[in-house]
Amino acid sequence: MAYLPICKKPHRYDILFESLPEYQGTFSRHKCAGCAYELGYFHAINGIPKATNDSVLANIPYSQAGHVRHKDAFAAYNEGYEFALSIAKAA
Ligand SMILES: [Zn+2]
Incomplete structure (x- = not known):
């Protein structure tokens, strides 16, 4: 059986992820948003x-719990990227 890392981090972005779209594709669906x-x-x-497709998520863990499950992880990647840029501009 292949080793599939499962995310155990207590992510504090759960509220944010409620607004992410459900992912309908096949690759990053179970990745941890x-x-x-x-x-x-x-x-x-x-x-x-910034990555242009979800192949950037190939090495991040899978998720099996809570709000982040079945959310679009690539959308989350973009959100994180844009958030960091917005902080940089405000600084
Ligand atoms: Zn995670």
Whole structure:
């Protein structure tokens, strides 16, 4: 059986994720939207160009709990990225 990492982090973005669309595709559906959000944030603050597709989520954990399940993880990545940029502009 292949090792599938499961996210155990207590993400504090649960409220935000309530507004994310349900993902109807096949790849990132079960990825952790919390980790995806953090990845987007990390990329933005480190000047890494924003990913153009959800292959960027290949190495983040899966999620099986709470609000983030079945949310669009790539949408979460974009939200995190944009949030980091908005902070940078405000600073
Ligand atoms: Zn996570």
